[in-house]
Amino acid sequence: MIVALLLVPMMSISFTSQVAWGAKKKKPLPEFSTVAAAVKRHFETVPDFEPGDLIAEADVGPVFDQLQLMGWRIADRKAIEGLLPNESNYVTRQLRSKQGVKFMRKISSDPDGYERLYQLASLPNGNRLARDLIHGKGGHEMIDYMTTSKGGKNLTKMLAKTPHGKQIGKRTERIYTVDQLIARLKASYAAEKKARAEAENDK
Secondary structure (H helix, E strand, C coil): CHHHHHHHHHHHHHHHHHHHHHCCCCCCCCCHHHHHHHHHHHHHCCCCCCCCCCCCHHHCHHHHHHHHHCCCCCCCHHHHHCCCCCCCCHHHHHHCCHHHHHHHHHHCCCCCHHHHHHHHHCCCCHHHHHHHHHHCCCCHHHHHHHHHCHHHHHHHHHHHCCCCCCCCCCCCCCCCCHHHHHHHHHHHHHHHHHHHHHHHHCC
């Protein structure tokens, strides 16, 4: 009986200790400069990847998993992934062909170059148009023209007035490059930081 009475408090202390040890303290939010560096570092490890290259939805999964290990589980991860081109998209697959990579790197510096190409592909017979631009001689010049010249901008406005061209020329929140991904993550980071501060103040 005496032994039993002695064991009860000891078991209680042991259980309490296990609960305390088992509780995982939430990792502090990494600095955003660390987040941005991690994103860039990931893509630097991708074979034959250059700054300005197109990124797709499947490419960012490993990045987000890494950020979670660093202490930031991105609350709107699915929404961000939905802003990237899908890897099965026709234009995405064309840009990842041998000729497509050459074309991609010629339009990557054009303002809204990727946006305009994907918008053109949304027109009737748009996939054929995209293929002709990507694989045809001098096809990148059309994207240059549409995004950098006055005449090209007028052409964009004309296409926007066609029955199927309402989205042509509209700037969207779509993400096509690493820099655009980092800019979008910055907004999510600010929201996460605010939420954590409010939770801390409520304690």
